[in-house]
Amino acid sequence: MTFTLKKTVAMVGMMGAGKTAVGKAVAQILGVPFLDSDSEIEQAANMTIPEIFERDGEPFFRAKETQVITRLLEGPPCILSTGGGAFLADVNRTAISDKGVAVWLDADLDLLWSRVKNKNTRPLLRTENPYDTLKTLFDKRTPIYKLAQVHVQSSPNTSIDDMANRVIVALKTRNDVLESKDQ
Numbered sequence: 001m002t003f004t005l006k007k008t009v010a011m012v013g014m015m016g017a018g019k020t021a022v023g024k025a026v027a028q029i030l031g032v033p034f035l036d037s038d039s040e041i042e043q044a045a046n047m048t049i050p051e052i053f054e055r056d057g058e059p060f061f062r063a064k065e066t067q068v069i070t071r072l073l074e075g076p077p078c079i080l081s082t083g084g085g086a087f088l089a090d091v092n093r094t095a096i097s098d099k100g101v102a103v104w105l106d107a108d109l110d111l112l113w114s115r116v117k118n119k120n121t122r123p124l125l126r127t128e129n130p131y132d133t134l135k136t137l138f139d140k141r142t143p144i145y146k147l148a149q150v151h152v153q154s155s156p157n158t159s160i161d162d163m164a165n166r167v168i169v170a171l172k173t174r175n176d177v178l179e180s181k182d183q
Helices: 019-030 037-045 049-056 058-074 090-099 109-116 130-145 160-172
Strands: 002-005 008-012 034-036 079-081 100-106 150-153 178-181
Touching: 008 019, 008 058, 008 090, 019 034, 019 079, 019 160, 034 037, 037 049, 037 058, 037 079, 049 058, 058 079, 058 090, 090 100, 100 160, 109 130, 150 160, 160 178
Parallel strands: 008 079, 008 100, 034 079, 100 150
Antiparallel strands: 002 178
């Protein structure tokens, strides 16, 4: 079976939820482009996200993030991985809702911590107690992620491919997003 993607699918959720890995797998299965808003920002700035945060601060980064997401939503339908904080901004949620659909990859705090605790690429976790910082972010952001149109639960032993299939099953319930075509 083949599919037609009618609008961009924006992967949203906490850092470590699998937005990039699962998004790439979904894009491959559907045969559509995969884009990552953080990668697009890094290319445009010729700097890493941590370098942007350090040099220009989070408000500057968030403004650029909104510009990039808006631009990417104007393009052909794709799977778009967004940064963990992107969906928090009303302007981004509205743009995603108007031009695409948000898919929340919902992973619990322990699973997220197991995935991010040994990475130094998370500028928001460069604190004295990164676990407490992650928990604070998790508690603050989860109610906003719940606003996503599609919710896909993650679990510790779920493979990337299984998560990608869960996302596709969820998207198939939305005729405005994904249409099945017989080969």
